[in-house]
Amino acid sequence: MGYSGARGGLAAILAAEDLVRRKRDHAPVPWASTGQITARFRLAVDRVMGEAGLYDGPTAAAALRQAEGDTLEASHLLRAQRSTLPRLAVSEPVDPDEMTILRRIVPAFRSPDGPQLLGRTSDYTGRLLEQPDGPPEPTAELSAEPPAEPSAEGAARTEEQRRPRRFLELLRKLELVDEQPAHDDPEPHDITRRPARPPAARSAVLAAMARAETGALVALWYRSVLGPDGDVHEITLGELRHGRLPLRVRHPHTGNPVAVGEFRVTEAEAVEDLDGAEEDRTRFGVGYGLCFGHNERKAIAMANLDIANRRFGRSGPLEQLLLMTIDGLDSGGFLEHLKLPHYVTFRSMAERKQAMRAAAEAGEEPPARFAGPTGKDCR
Known part of the structure; x- marks a missing residue:
């Protein structure tokens, strides 16, 4: 059914939104709960x-x-939700070495300090x-935590596994790292408050990449494998970690840092x-x-683009x-x-084509400018 006019257009929009809700929320299958989506x-x-x-x-x-299931649209919804929330506190800086490791691989070195922890991966x-016919049979849940009462030796070994020393420390010990001088970047650039424009601080570039659309970032990284000299540069993944970091804020009365939770990072x-x-x-x-x-x-991709930049x-x-x-909402919005x-825009373009054709058939020079239906000159 077609609609015309402002009221008809509004009715069409409302009908389209209703169609989305009915097909999504009343599909003839079991409801996908928030817990199901988070876990699976x-x-x-x-x-x-x-x-x-x-x-x-x-x-x-x-x-x-x-x-x-549209991840970009979901990110858009989540950013819109975030914009409605009050900013109650600013978290304290956290040292990545505090990470409780869930997965850690060092492709560049066979025997790094601490173990290789494959963790949860299908690599x-x-x-x-x-293609199971139904839900799989329940199995005993595997726990990444040590037993309730480990021996002293077992506890020490677990602590070493969960917080191993970095591969970068070995490279520094061998004096193989090109240490870059710290730029004038005393406070991290908050890209949620003000956009970053070149030349930007390194923290702004890293923040932009951390919030970037994943596919766009990977594509840009692949293109940057060709260095400024046109040659393919040797790239090695030194270390990759996935784990939990503590979230700390300042107590409003004592002023002391207080851990209020954890968050996972890669x-x-x-x-x-x-x-x-x-x-x-x-x-x-x-x-x-x-x-x-x-x-x-x-x-x-972030780590390699940090070098390439x-x-x-x-x-x-x-x-x-x-x-x-690389911001998914910016590029996707366009x-x-x-x-x-x-x-109106397309009609202006079509009328310009017709005017140029008429001028060509009459043996005249095509007009340099053409006044479209909006009254503006179209080049």
Whole structure:
């Protein structure tokens, strides 16, 4: 059914929204609860939290359900929700070395300090589709925590496993790290309060990448594998971690830091062979990435782009892309607006084509300017 006029257009919009709700909320299948989504679609929920910049699993799961599985739309919903919330406190800086490790791999070194913890991953299994007829049989839940009363030796070993020393410490000990001087970046740039524009502080670039759309970031990383000299640069993943960090705020009365919860993050450190004419070829460049939840693709891409951005030069083309194009809501919003009515614009373009054709058939020079239906000159 077609609609015309403002009232008809509003009726069409309301009908379209109602169709979404009815097809989604009253589908002839069991209801997908927030708990089901959080527990069974963990990586999708983590991705939405990271791209929205709001760490709250149940709210992200509700947004993912409302968006019918569209992660970008779910991130949009979550950012809109975040904008309505009061900012009660600012968390204290946290040292990533405090992380309680759930997964830790060091691809660059066979025997690093501390163990390789594969954790929860399907990296080493075949991509074979499982098609169970129903819910799998319940199994005993595997716990990542030590027994209730471990021996002293067992407790020490568990502590070493959960908080191992970094691979980067070994590189520093061997004097193989190209230590970059700290830039004038005393306070982290809050991209939720003011946009970052080149030249930007490193904290602003890292924050933009942490909130970026994952696919856009990975695509940009793949393009940046070609260095500024056009050669493919040697890239090694030094270390990858997934674990829990404490969340601390200042107590309003005592002023002392107080732990109020935990949040999961993924952290990556990338190592790149320096071989440029003006680079120290006796050392490695190291890049860093950290993002909400379990999102290894994003953290690895961040770490490598951190190096690439330094090699391309501040306020260069790569930094502009990192700050201006990888935000899913910004870039997706521009694309989505193409679905809105553009009748007047397209009519202007069509009338210009017709005028140029008429001028060509009459043997005249096409007009340099053409007044469209809006009264504006169209070039």
